[in-house]
Amino acid sequence: RTLVIRAAEAAEAGQTLPQLKASIEKLNASINGFGVLSTLEYLWRGGRIGSAKALLGTLLRITPVLAFEAGEVKVLAKARTTSRAIEYLLELMKERIKGSSPIHAVVVHTHALELALALKKEVQARFNCAELDLVELGPVLGTHIGPGFFGLGFYSEQDWQPNQY
Structure with a gap:
């Protein structure tokens, strides 16, 4: 959605078409996305992880913190509590933001409004937000990640300079 609007x-x-293409490609490469799963069940059902891994993760109450990079999903950390997972997301965000440039961010969730609102509140308090939205993800993504997922996507305003080309 953000890419289309920009x-x-x-x-x-x-902007000419080649300039527009270059601007959007640069912005797309600079968007950061992180999320937290509440359960491994839907990854197991979808064949993305094995049953042993799903069972072990569930027994140990592991909350995976994911990164979405270059079309791939990577596990960055395994938190034991939701509050630690939120704190980890905020630390990742702090590491990725360049200086004090305003950011454009979206907090996303699948039937986890309370957690998403808590994350949004922390993002708003800690960062210089030019834009901060809250979006519930649809059923296509929800089928793969299940209910209880929450996360965020963001980019620094200095990464969006459409007139530089």
Whole structure:
């Protein structure tokens, strides 16, 4: 959604098609995405992890913290509590933001509004947000990650300079 909106803004500002393509590719490469699963069940059901891993993770109450990079999902950490997972997300965000540049962010969730609102509140308190949205993910993604997922996507305003080309 963000890429489409920014592309429309750049086109409206008079960018040529090659300039627009370069701007959007740069922005796409700079978007960070992280999330937290509440259960491993849906990854197991979808064949993304084995039954032993799902069982062990459930027994140990492991909460995977994921990164979405270059079209791939990677496990960055395994938190034992939701509050630790939220804190880990905020630390990752702090590491990835360049300086004090305003950020554009979205907090996402699948039937985890309370957790998403808590994360949004912390993001708003700790970062200079030019834009901060809250979005419930639809059933297509929800089928794969299950209910209780929450996460965030963001980029620094300095990564979106459509007039630099």
